[in-house]
Amino acid sequence: MPLPNRYRRVIRIGPVKVATYYTRHGVDRHTAACTAPGCGFSADYRDRAAAELAARTHHCSA
Incomplete structure (x- = not known):
């Protein structure tokens, strides 16, 4: 069973973390992930x- 990812240095840029x-x-x-x-x-x-x-350059299509 894989270990869960432990994220650090999390910042938010617009809707993207x-x-x-x-x-x-x-x-x-x-990693960059959109939260919209x-x-x-x-x-x-x-x-x-x-x-x-x-x-910074991501534009949501939804």
Whole structure:
């Protein structure tokens, strides 16, 4: 059974939340996920800057 993700350094940019977490292999990953209802946007990145850029340029289609 996989361990749950433990997010840290969570910030909100508009409707998108950006957070950092460790993978099960101990590697830092950064995620950006839209919290708007019906949007469904989420992506993982190797760089924090890439995740924040995705959050700043995201436009909900819903």
